[in-house]
Amino acid sequence: MTRPTADSLSVLDRPNSYIGKTVPRPNLDRLLQGRGQYVSDLELPRMAHVVFLRSPHAHARIVAIDATAAKRLPGVISVVTGRELEAVITPWVGVLSHLKGLKSAPQRAIAVEQVCWQGEAVAAIVATSRAVAEDAMEHIAVDYEELEAVTDMRTALDPSTPVIHASLGDNLAFERAYHAGDVDRTFAESDAVIESEFVFGRHTGVTLEPRAVVADWNAAEARLTIYQGTQAPHMVQNIAALHLGLKESQVRVVCKDVGGSFGIKVHIYADEMATYALSKLLRRPIKFVADRVESFNTDIHARDHRCKGRIGVKQDGTITAFEIDDLTGIGPYSMYPRTSAIEANQVVNLVGGPYVAQNYRARARVVFQNKNVMCQYRAVGHPIACSVTEGLVDLAAARIGMDPVEIRRRNLIADDGYPCASPSGMKFEQLSHHASLAKLLQMMDYDALRAEQTALRLRGIHRGIGIASFIEVTNPSAAFYGVGGAKISSQDGVAVRLDAQGSVICQTSITEQGQGSESLTAQIVGSVLGVSMERVRVTLGDTDNTPYGGGTWASRGAGIGGEAALQAAKALRKNILDVAAAILQSTPAELDIAGNSIVSASDATPRIELNELARIVYFRPDTLPPGIQPELMATRHFVPRQYPFAFTNGVQASWLEIDTETGFIKLLKHWVVEDCGTIINPQLVDEQIRGGVVQGLGAALFEKCIYDERGQLTNANMADYLVPMSGEMPDIEVGHVVSPTQETELGAKGAGEAGTAGAAAAVANAVNDVLRPFGAIITEIPLTPQVILTALGRI
Amino acid sequence: MIAPIPVSLLVNGEPIEALVAPRLNLADFLRETLKLTGTHVGCEHGVCGACTVRVDGEIVRSCLLLAVQAQGSSVETIEGLSDSGEIADLQAAFRARNALQCGYCTPGMLITAQDLLRQSPTPDRAAIREHLSGNYCRCTGYQAIVDAVEATAKTRAEQAA
Numbered sequence: 001m002t003r004p005t006a007d008s009l010s011v012l013d014r015p016n017s018y019i020g021k022t023v024p025r026p027n028l029d030r031l032l033q034g035r036g037q038y039v040s041d042l043e044l045p046r047m048a049h050v051v052f053l054r055s056p057h058a059h060a061r062i063v064a065i066d067a068t069a070a071k072r073l074p075g076v077i078s079v080v081t082g083r084e085l086e087a088v089i090t091p092w093v094g095v096l097s098h099l100k101g102l103k104s105a106p107q108r109a110i111a112v113e114q115v116c117w118q119g120e121a122v123a124a125i126v127a128t129s130r131a132v133a134e135d136a137m138e139h140i141a142v143d144y145e146e147l148e149a150v151t152d153m154r155t156a157l158d159p160s161t162p163v164i165h166a167s168l169g170d171n172l173a174f175e176r177a178y179h180a181g182d183v184d185r186t187f188a189e190s191d192a193v194i195e196s197e198f199v200f201g202r203h204t205g206v207t208l209e210p211r212a213v214v215a216d217w218n219a220a221e222a223r224l225t226i227y228q229g230t231q232a233p234h235m236v237q238n239i240a241a242l243h244l245g246l247k248e249s250q251v252r253v254v255c256k257d258v259g260g261s262f263g264i265k266v267h268i269y270a271d272e273m274a275t276y277a278l279s280k281l282l283r284r285p286i287k288f289v290a291d292r293v294e295s296f297n298t299d300i301h302a303r304d305h306r307c308k309g310r311i312g313v314k315q316d317g318t319i320t321a322f323e324i325d326d327l328t329g330i331g332p333y334s335m336y337p338r339t340s341a342i343e344a345n346q347v348v349n350l351v352g353g354p355y356v357a358q359n360y361r362a363r364a365r366v367v368f369q370n371k372n373v374m375c376q377y378r379a380v381g382h383p384i385a386c387s388v389t390e391g392l393v394d395l396a397a398a399r400i401g402m403d404p405v406e407i408r409r410r411n412l413i414a415d416d417g418y419p420c421a422s423p424s425g426m427k428f429e430q431l432s433h434h435a436s437l438a439k440l441l442q443m444m445d446y447d448a449l450r451a452e453q454t455a456l457r458l459r460g461i462h463r464g465i466g467i468a469s470f471i472e473v474t475n476p477s478a479a480f481y482g483v484g485g486a487k488i489s490s491q492d493g494v495a496v497r498l499d500a501q502g503s504v505i506c507q508t509s510i511t512e513q514g515q516g517s518e519s520l521t522a523q524i525v526g527s528v529l530g531v532s533m534e535r536v537r538v539t540l541g542d543t544d545n546t547p548y549g550g551g552t553w554a555s556r557g558a559g560i561g562g563e564a565a566l567q568a569a570k571a572l573r574k575n576i577l578d579v580a581a582a583i584l585q586s587t588p589a590e591l592d593i594a595g596n597s598i599v600s601a602s603d604a605t606p607r608i609e610l611n612e613l614a615r616i617v618y619f620r621p622d623t624l625p626p627g628i629q630p631e632l633m634a635t636r637h638f639v640p641r642q643y644p645f646a647f648t649n650g651v652q653a654s655w656l657e658i659d660t661e662t663g664f665i666k667l668l669k670h671w672v673v674e675d676c677g678t679i680i681n682p683q684l685v686d687e688q689i690r691g692g693v694v695q696g697l698g699a700a701l702f703e704k705c706i707y708d709e710r711g712q713l714t715n716a717n718m719a720d721y722l723v724p725m726s727g728e729m730p731d732i733e734v735g736h737v738v739s740p741t742q743e744t745e746l747g748a749k750g751a752g753e754a755g756t757a758g759a760a761a762a763v764a765n766a767v768n769d770v771l772r773p774f775g776a777i778i779t780e781i782p783l784t785p786q787v788i789l790t791a792l793g794r795i
Numbered sequence: 796m797i798a799p800i801p802v803s804l805l806v807n808g809e810p811i812e813a814l815v816a817p818r819l820n821l822a823d824f825l826r827e828t829l830k831l832t833g834t835h836v837g838c839e840h841g842v843c844g845a846c847t848v849r850v851d852g853e854i855v856r857s858c859l860l861l862a863v864q865a866q867g868s869s870v871e872t873i874e875g876l877s878d879s880g881e882i883a884d885l886q887a888a889f890r891a892r893n894a895l896q897c898g899y900c901t902p903g904m905l906i907t908a909q910d911l912l913r914q915s916p917t918p919d920r921a922a923i924r925e926h927l928s929g930n931y932c933r934c935t936g937y938q939a940i941v942d943a944v945e946a947t948a949k950t951r952a953e954q955a956a
Contacts, residue, residue, distance in 0.1 A: 690936035
């Protein structure tokens with residue numbers, strides 16, 4: 001029997017490949033036995049704890065701070081104000097040059113003179129324990145002069161509204177206008193133009209482990225080690241060094257287990273910067289762990305948008321144009337370093353994206369307000385763009401009396417219509433909207449479900465079906481941040497080496513917060529090398545011990561870090577085969593690696609085990625032919641260059657029931673079909689989708705940071721801010737269409753945000769499917785019982 | 796009343812004598828005094844379930860119990876339940892089904908699930924969802940967890956038959 005030569009096989013079809021297989025993630029037992037190493041668990045010698053005294057006012061001038069009494073308490077090491085910390089750490093401004101006109105004011109680690117949101121730190125208390133520090137906090141007297149708070153985004157730009165940062169001149173952070181085609185003429189020629197305003201609740205990530213950091217300045221080494229639950233260690237290294245006046249080589253960032261991130265832990269927070277600075281100032285390790293109330297008040301919020309949308313449609317179902325006017329309030333500062341204009345920018349980029357219509361006009365305005373900061377959170381902008389687009393499409397379908405599925409069939413970009421671009425200029429390599437929709441309808445048995453819905457309605461049971469197509473930005477190139485001047489790497493690197501016993505050590509710059517980065521790296525490396533996964537050990541989350549790279553965010557780990565792993569493993573494989581050929585007096589082409597052994601390429605006969613090859617290389621190189629210098633380590637990096645983003649697509653459906661007496665929604669079932677290209681581990685992809693969907697369902701039904709008119713967050717705890725729990729969540733069926741990206745050999749695109757992108761839109765459309773016979777329409781989330789009953793005219 | 800108070804209790808079967816501040820909650824006692832960091836702290840107000848442990852056989856939120864209230868009790872944490880092998884099959888099912896991502900809720904989730912399976916050997920999915928509804932997981936969307944608990948119940952029932 002002859003086999004194709006090893007080099008003609010891609011990693012996808014090599015014998016014993018792990019690609020496309022469900023295998024358990026390595027090292028899960030550590031987490032299952034409570035033996036993980038989260039930053040919250042970390043203790044170091046001489047470590048002190050910091051708590052932050054936070055402003056009770058949304059907007060105020062700091063007149064005086066008296067910490068005399070607090071400093072006298074036993075166990076208190078220091079009380080530090082913003083003014084004192086300024087000597088150690090410089091302020092920052094969260095802008096990017098490619099977001100033209102974006103402005104923000106200098107933000108400090110601890111407020112100086114002015115506080116701009118309820119929860120902004122005004123003093124740091126460092127003590128031998130958190131409890132002592134909290135006791136001392138009670139003894140600090142701060143004299144505030146309260147200022148008028150800017151809370152309503154709709155009036156933030158009014159001349160009568162106070163300007164939060166006088167130096168900026170007004171409260172407008174960013175504005176973008178865009179026009180493609182001829183929207184006015186197209187609307188005039190349409191059979192109907194439907195308009196609505198879509199309102200989104202401000203919500204937040206609620207990671208189960210709060211933000212946590214231990215900063216350890218070693219004065220003798222002149223080096224700062226930061227242990228932090230972060231998605232982007234090299235970004236943290238760069239920022240900490242920049243603002244502490246250090247070289248990057250003087251900062252090491254270590255990130256072991258992270259108790260949830262979802263974009264919450266990809267930013268630089270003032271209290272974390274303060275913790276780094278305090279460690280340098282006090283020359284000892286300092287630990288900061290946010291408590292839950294602090295998390296609600298200071299973890300970034302997201303999605304606080306009001307978006308007016310218009311859609312034109314012809315009687316035959318042709319969608320002619322989209323128009324949006326989006327307004328969002330981001331709090332008092334643009335976050336650092338990724339900025340708070342990205343979400344609105346994404347909304348402009350993504351609205352109408354799945355559809356053929358090329359007439360599109362958009363305006364987005366981003367305003368400052370005296371609330372907690374907003375920034376990128378899982379699926380940045382997508383849930384808004386998707387809810388507006390899909391809400392408008394359903395409104396259009398209802399107006400012309402067309403089934404929601406039929407209008408999508410008639411307008412989604414044809415599967416053979418690629419490559420192409422959206423009206424906002426987004427480039428699509430290959431999407432599969434129609435194949436995905438067809439698969440979804442089959443999975444949910446759409447026609448039977450419609451029949452069931454009709455039958456139940458006659459019995460007074462009100463159920464609805466909602467459909468939402470979506471596109472998702474993944475594998476971002478430098479177009480996202482690098483071009484704007486941010487030192488956030490869009491490339492990732494992987495180093496692979498064969499150890500002396502034939503096992504493999506792999507260092508990658510992507511990070512792990514539970515998505516399965518470690519697993520996908522081991523699967524790819526094991527497959528390419530022909531080594532079993534148990535022999536592959538993956539190191540991540542350490543700027544001293546991994547190649548330089550971006551980390552894990554924006555659905556980039558598998559597509560970018562995975563390709564780097566593939567290329568590194570290929571290079572190592574070649575190096576191993578070169579040595580093997582020398583040892584075996586053969587040629588590399590005649591050899592392959594399979595099952596941890598060098599084998600004959602022609603018939604897979606084992607020739608020499610990898611551990612024996614390694615033994616010779618490391619301990620008996622004298623027996624190798626002259627001139628042979630084995631290199632059993634290889635490093636490769638990868639960044640997408642051809643497409644700024646690898647867009648993915650998919651479609652979701654929700655099936656739910658509304659109790660029209662109580663306004664309660666019962667989610668009965670949810671379906672998703674998505675296309676993330678090559679699937680490395682089906683189980684991991686499915687669970688990313690499910691988790692993402694539930695995060696979107698929380699936004700759809702429960703989650704909202706409720707501020708009063710004075711800028712006070714009134715529900716900053718888990719009893720009042722509701723999150724999805726197991727009892728309310730449905731089972732979610734996931735299907736796939738596979739359109740690999742041709743830009744990489746691996747072909748993988750991202751999957752981490754697809755679930756969140758479309759879940760709320762599907763639910764909202766299903767709710768309106770229920771309400772339409774009642775003459776009611778809701779374009780607001782969360783869809784609380786109060787919102788439902790108000791729409792039904794019952795309250 | 797802030798003077799430390801002596802307590803004696805069993806933790807994972809090991810006798811513990813300690814002087815504790817009256818205000819110290821059991822979660823902090825386990826984590827900070829005994830260094831049993833498998834018990835996680837998520838909300839510190841009794842909602843998220845991350846700090847769930849077993850006290851005298853009943854599951855409790857260790858953030859809502861003072862350490863002094865555990866005087867004379869037998870406390871079991873994820874470390875103890877792992878070492879005894881009591882939940883080895885449940886842990887294996889979680890691993891096989893990828894019923895955890897970041898793993899921060901997992902110790903509390905496992906202890907709560909084991910509590911259900913001790914009370915009700917063959918719960919249906921709705922009963923599993925109901926029993927776990929006080930344990931917050933932001934990562935998984937719960938379905939994989941429900942699957943893993945259901946699979947464990949089934950296996951145990953088959954082995955008992």
